[in-house]
Amino acid sequence: MRQIPLLAVVIVHGAMERTLPLIASPSPATAVAERRREAEQDWILVRRVQAGEVERYDDLVLKYRERIWGVIYHLTANREDAADLAQDTFIKAFQSINRFQGQSAFFTWLYRIAVNGTLNHLQKAKLRRFFSLEKLQDDGGAEAVLAQLADSGASSDRQACLSELQQKLNEAMQKLSIKHRTVVTLFEIDGLSHEEIAEITGTSVGTVRSRLHYAKQLLQNDLQEYLRG
Amino acid sequence: MNQLPSPPSPPTLEALLKLKRSERPDAAFWAEFEHGLRQKQLAAIVEPKPWWLGLRLALRRPAPWIGGLAAGAAAVVVIGLPPIAGFDDTRPRVASVMSAPSPVRAAEMRPETMDLAVQAPSSAGATASATPAAREAIHSPTGHAALALKPPAGTTARAEPQPRDLTERLLEQATATVASLVVGMEPRRPESAGFLVASASVGPGATAPSVVSAAAEVFADDEPVFSLDSGALASLANGNASALAHAQPEKAVSASANSRHSRLLAAVSETGAISSLQALAQVRDQVLHRMGGDDELYASISRLGVSGDRLSVRF
Numbered sequence: 001m002r003q004i005p006l007l008a009v010v011i012v013h014g015a016m017e018r019t020l021p022l023i024a025s026p027s028p029a030t031a032v033a034e035r036r037r038e039a040e041q042d043w044i045l046v047r048r049v050q051a052g053e054v055e056r057y058d059d060l061v062l063k064y065r066e067r068i069w070g071v072i073y074h075l076t077a078n079r080e081d082a083a084d085l086a087q088d089t090f091i092k093a094f095q096s097i098n099r100f101q102g103q104s105a106f107f108t109w110l111y112r113i114a115v116n117g118t119l120n121h122l123q124k125a126k127l128r129r130f131f132s133l134e135k136l137q138d139d140g141g142a143e144a145v146l147a148q149l150a151d152s153g154a155s156s157d158r159q160a161c162l163s164e165l166q167q168k169l170n171e172a173m174q175k176l177s178i179k180h181r182t183v184v185t186l187f188e189i190d191g192l193s194h195e196e197i198a199e200i201t202g203t204s205v206g207t208v209r210s211r212l213h214y215a216k217q218l219l220q221n222d223l224q225e226y227l228r229g
Numbered sequence: 230m231n232q233l234p235s236p237p238s239p240p241t242l243e244a245l246l247k248l249k250r251s252e253r254p255d256a257a258f259w260a261e262f263e264h265g266l267r268q269k270q271l272a273a274i275v276e277p278k279p280w281w282l283g284l285r286l287a288l289r290r291p292a293p294w295i296g297g298l299a300a301g302a303a304a305v306v307v308i309g310l311p312p313i314a315g316f317d318d319t320r321p322r323v324a325s326v327m328s329a330p331s332p333v334r335a336a337e338m339r340p341e342t343m344d345l346a347v348q349a350p351s352s353a354g355a356t357a358s359a360t361p362a363a364r365e366a367i368h369s370p371t372g373h374a375a376l377a378l379k380p381p382a383g384t385t386a387r388a389e390p391q392p393r394d395l396t397e398r399l400l401e402q403a404t405a406t407v408a409s410l411v412v413g414m415e416p417r418r419p420e421s422a423g424f425l426v427a428s429a430s431v432g433p434g435a436t437a438p439s440v441v442s443a444a445a446e447v448f449a450d451d452e453p454v455f456s457l458d459s460g461a462l463a464s465l466a467n468g469n470a471s472a473l474a475h476a477q478p479e480k481a482v483s484a485s486a487n488s489r490h491s492r493l494l495a496a497v498s499e500t501g502a503i504s505s506l507q508a509l510a511q512v513r514d515q516v517l518h519r520m521g522g523d524d525e526l527y528a529s530i531s532r533l534g535v536s537g538d539r540l541s542v543r544f
Contacts, residue, residue, distance in 0.1 A: 065262065066253065074249055083258075087266045091273050166252070169245055188246040220242050227242055 180215035
């Protein structure tokens with residue numbers, strides 16, 4: 001069956017505008033407090049690993065594997081590459097964990113390893129670009145976005161909408177330069193603050209803001225037919 | 230009268246980007262991810278990164294020959310097994326596991342040291358009466374002999390009966406002495422030299438598996454862990470193992486009970502002396518059987534082979 005273009009779906013269904021909340025995001029203050037608490041917990045685990053309880057490292061892997069994989073996946077748009085790079089990240093972090101002094105949060109340090117490894121990988125594999133779409137997990141966020149597009153319709157149509165949205169997003173993201181993609185991924189998708197991104201990427205907060213603004217302009221232009229103006 | 234529905238409102242860019250948060254793999258993916266991570270962790274333990282990889286990263290230049298060299302240095306753990314009856318193999322038996330260059334070997338390469346035909350010393354006095362050239366072989370070029378890297382008794386001599394120099398004889402006797410004193414091991418076993426060093430680092434109460442564990446680390450590093458001067462060698466040749474207590478450690482080695490690699494080698498070595506092709510096949514079958522089980526250690530083996538008198542395990 002031929003896939004119905006997203007715009008056609010929007011027009012045919014003519015759904016009423018709904019003001020459903022999208023993905024619930026914590027307030028910045030709550031997020032900062034939560035991260036601080038996480039960082040303290042991580043530091044305790046790291047010290048235990050450094051003291052020889054290497055099995056505690058598994059707890060850190062379990063805690064961060066989805067987030068690390070997610071960041072890398074959104075940068076590479078390839079799930080297998082993301083898995084490989086995420087594994088490499090955890091191994092590199094383990095090999096260097098004795099050098100980690102707790103001057104920054106563990107997750108920032110881990111993200112830095114992941115982002116640097118991914119940037120190296122992308123620079124090496126500029127010509128080899130295979131994208132692979134990951135299935136959306138139904139946690140309410142995707143449904144909320146879709147509900148904003150179409151109020152009703154068969155589930156197959158909605159799935160087609162989602163797939164098309166995913167594809168367009170990925171294409172637009174991959175058109176960005178690596179640096180801009182990194183900032184967009186960390187800020188908009190992973191929800192990190194400007195300061196944290198500056199620490200991870202080794203740039204200033206001003207540079208992060210500037211890159212983010214420019215990247216969003218590019219994405220807006222690329223996806224304008226799907227977006228609210 | 231029915232009101233026409235108002236046109237839908239397209240989402241914002243931020244909403245679309247947040248949609249990507251929902252792109253998550255399923256549980257099966259994470260199981261595979263976990264398995265892959267374990268394998269890479271094991272490989273990272275077994276395969277220490279060669280120094281030239283760091284150099285290559287530093288230079289940031291593609292060098293095709295480095296790739297070839299890396300392939301040659303791939304982590305194949307070779308466990309030297311004792312000679313098999315009826316197997317006519319003239320290769321040096323410890324070359325694969327103890328292949329790093331040593332000062333002693335460098336001395337052997339020089340033409341003048343090849344002419345040293347001296348009688349086997351049975352005491353320290355014999356050492357003292359050795360020719361100056363023989364002493365030079367012991368001391369040269371750095372004045373130390375790297376004990377861990379020396380081929381043990383009856384390896385090269387079996388292939389080609391040539392007069393052996395004094396250093397080799399001393400090493401042979403030192404190996405035999407300490408191997409029998411510390412671990413009760415047969416000195417003719419080709420891996421004795423490695424075990425000798427390992428046993429010195431583990432301690433006098435060491436059991437065979439723990440010594441093998443330590444030896445595994447020695448082999449993985451391919452570096453000598455102790456340097457013995459000529460006096461210590463002579464002392465060892467006389468059956469005095471206390472010389473090892475004064476040996477200068479060049480590298481800290483500990484018996485790593487946590488090392489999967491070491492555990493595997495220790496498990497294989499528990500089968501004891503192997504004296505026939507049939508016994509060798511039994512060891513291989515035993516490992517193969519374990520590979521099919523639930524033990525993650527064995528499940529991480531990617532290749533198992535028997536070549537000549539050697540059992541090769543690749544992770």
